[in-house]
Amino acid sequence: xxxxDQVALLMQGTEYGDDEIKESMREExxxxxxxxxxxxxxxxxxxxxxxxxxDLHLGHTVTMRKLRQFQELGHHVIFLIGDFTALIGDPSxxxxxxxxxxxxQVEKNAHTYAEQAFRILDPQxxxxxxxSEWLSKLGFADLIKVASNFTVQQFLSREKFKLRWEKGDPxxxxxxxxxxxxxxxxxxxxxDVQIGGTDQFFNIMMAGRKIMSALGKQPNIVITLPxxxxxxxxxxxxxSLGNDIPITTNADDMYGKLMSIPDKAMPxxxxxxxxxxxxxxxxxxxxxxxGKVHPRDAKMSLAYxxxxxxxxxxxxxxAQQDFILKFQKKEIPDDIPSFIITADQTLLDVMMAAKLxxxxxxxxxxxxxxxxxxxxxxxxxxxxxxxxGVLQVGKRKFLELKL
Numbered sequence: 001x002x003x004x005d006q007v008a009l010l011m012q013g014t015e016y017g018d019d020e021i022k023e024s025m026r027e028e029x030x031x032x033x034x035x036x037x038x039x040x041x042x043x044x045x046x047x048x049x050x051x052x053x054x055d056l057h058l059g060h061t062v063t064m065r066k067l068r069q070f071q072e073l074g075h076h077v078i079f080l081i082g083d084f085t086a087l088i089g090d091p092s093x094x095x096x097x098x099x100x101x102x103x104x105q106v107e108k109n110a111h112t113y114a115e116q117a118f119r120i121l122d123p124q125x126x127x128x129x130x131x132s133e134w135l136s137k138l139g140f141a142d143l144i145k146v147a148s149n150f151t152v153q154q155f156l157s158r159e160k161f162k163l164r165w166e167k168g169d170p171x172x173x174x175x176x177x178x179x180x181x182x183x184x185x186x187x188x189x190x191x192d193v194q195i196g197g198t199d200q201f202f203n204i205m206m207a208g209r210k211i212m213s214a215l216g217k218q219p220n221i222v223i224t225l226p227x228x229x230x231x232x233x234x235x236x237x238x239x240s241l242g243n244d245i246p247i248t249t250n251a252d253d254m255y256g257k258l259m260s261i262p263d264k265a266m267p268x269x270x271x272x273x274x275x276x277x278x279x280x281x282x283x284x285x286x287x288x289x290x291g292k293v294h295p296r297d298a299k300m301s302l303a304y305x306x307x308x309x310x311x312x313x314x315x316x317x318x319a320q321q322d323f324i325l326k327f328q329k330k331e332i333p334d335d336i337p338s339f340i341i342t343a344d345q346t347l348l349d350v351m352m353a354a355k356l357x358x359x360x361x362x363x364x365x366x367x368x369x370x371x372x373x374x375x376x377x378x379x380x381x382x383x384x385x386x387x388x389g390v391l392q393v394g395k396r397k398f399l400e401l402k403l
Contacts, residue, residue, distance in 0.1 A: 003033050006073055010066070012278045013271035015198050015226040021205075028221045032192055045070045046078035047195040048131065048185055049117075050086040051109035056116045057244040058306070059228040059237035062272045063195045064120040066223060070193070071125045078189055079117055081110050084132040085181050119247060119310055134188040135181055146180045149214050150207070155179075158202055179203045183211035186220050195223045228272055231257055231388045232403045233265035241343060242387030243403060251311040255319035256375040258303035260389055263295045266302060274305045326376055338400045341386040347372065348382040350401065356393045366393060374401075 001009065007030050016022040036043050047063045067077045086106045114128055155161055155176050164171050179202060186194050186208040196204045201224055209219035227236045230243025237244050245257045261269065266288075270281045284301075287293040300320065308316040339354050348363050350356075351372075357363035366372050367382040375389040391399040 001073065003030060003037070006033060008278050009069055010073075010223065012281070013062075013066075013225055013268075014223055016222075016224055017198070017201070025222055029193070029223075032221055036192070042075040043070070043192040044076050044078065044190060045193045045195065046080050046129075046186070046189050046191045048080040048082045048085070048182065049113060050082040051106055051113050052086050053109060053239070055239070055246060055248055056113070057237055057239060057246050058273055059230070059244070061120050061247060062225050062228050063197065064117055065273060065275075066195050066225060068120050068122070071122050076127065077121065077125060078127045078129055078191070079114065079121065080185060080189070081113055081128065081130050082182075082185075083107065083110050083130045084135040085178060085185075086110075116247060129189065131181070131185050131188075135184065138184070143177075143180065146184060146211060146214075149210050150176075150179075154206065179207035180211070183207035183209075187212050187215050187217060190217065191220045193221045193223055195225070198224050198226050200224065225272060226268065229261075229265050229268065231260050233262035235403065241403065242341075242385060247310060251307050251315035251319040252322055253375065253377055254310065255303045255307045255316070255323055256377075257389070258306055259299055259323060260375065261299070263299070266295070266299060269302055269306075274302065275309065276305065322376065336390060336398045336400045338402055339391075341388075341401050341403060343385075345386045346382065347374065347379060347384050347386050347391065350386050350391065350399070351393060354399055356391075356397050356399065 007026060010029060011022075011026050014022065014025075016025065032043060045067060047067055049060070067079070071077050083103075083106050086109075087103065110130075118126070155171075156165055161171055161175075182200075182203040186204075194204050194208055201222075204222050204224065209222070212219045229235060230237035230241060231245065232243045235241055235243060239246075245254060247254075249257075258269075267281075267285060270276060270284065274281075276284075284293065284298060288295065288298055300323075303323075304316050304320055307319050311319075337354075339350060341350060345353075348357075348360065348367070351363050351366075352360060357366060364382045367380055370378050370380070371394050372379050372382075373392045374384075374387070376392075386401055388401050388403055391401055393399075
């Protein structure tokens with residue numbers, strides 16, 4: 001690819017909330033790529049991941065997909081595990097204080113992160129680092145030097161902090177350290193580009209670039225990507241909300257969950273979780289708008305592409321054929337009634353509320369006998385929490401579960 005094509009690919013799907021900032025980052029990226037080409041060196045790219053939970057879902061892989069694009073263009077990728085920052089937890093997307101994790105919890109979660117990340121990244125081209133390498137060695141004088149670049153007003157302008165301030169809820173001093181720590185990561189790694197979600201904008205754009213400049217380094221370029229909506233197409237993908245697509249599931253489950261997303265969410269998925277180029281995404285969107293491609297067929301292409309990424313062509317083929325057999329060959333009817341679920345409902349609760357079983361005891365028996373499935377997956381545990389998808393009870397009872 002020439003430089004312009006690289007920039008188009010690497011800026012695909014990015015979001016800054018401000019067109020001028022986006023154009024500025026686009027121009028800086030182009031200049032840095034030209035500079036690297038003249039110096040005959042790869043760019044240094046990094047993204048940090050706090051191991052606050054053990055399992056990753058498709059939403060976590062959005063930034064990994066961008067890292068992979070940089071890898072395929074020959075650049076040096078650093079996968080940073082925030083074993084030290086995870087002890088605080090990023091407050092940017094929370095309106096309450098995060099619980100502080102123990103080092104044992106962090107180490108246990110971190111153990112699985114790299115293995116899961118290598119389902120997207122090339123392990124031969126990925127450097128893994130832990131930010132405890134430098135953050136654990138910072139002294140109080142170092143922290144004062146870094147903190148002197150920021151004001152209390154800057155932190156109180158952040159949406160979640162502002163909300164808590166207005167409500168009179170506590171904002172703890174240690175929560176402001178997170179931005180300093182993340183900025184010091186960029187400085188310590190001497191990176192050209194940092195990737196993160198839009199919820200990290202303050203930490204990357206305001207803190208990271210300022211700290212690098214203050215400590216005498218060229219500020220890195222910021223690539224921020226929107227938060228992937230879950231299978232409901234509305235809310236941030238989250239395991240606790242039941243709208244997630246785990247990357248440690250199986251091909252059939254992943255394909256089925258992707259087919260359950262609403263049509264309006266497809267463009268975001270095209271740009272954020274596929275290997276497709278900007279030209280292909282633009283062409284597909286135009287064909288959809290012109291009615292040349294049916295939304296179902298576009299979604300099947302999407303589901304196949306993502307499933308192939310994680311499980312390979314053979315399993316993706318099988319998942320697609322199984323889906324066609326179940327849904328397109330009318331094993332499941334088109335006019336399925338819908339049912340609105342809540343986060344604390346079990347599948348048995350739903351069955352009773354929707355009158356899909358005459359009693360709880362008979363409902364439990366249906367689970368034990370393999371007569372209950374969700375998106376084609378047999379569910380044996382009647383205490384399984386409900387999530388969006390197609391619930392089937394017996395051979396002829398169907399219910400589309402929605403948040």
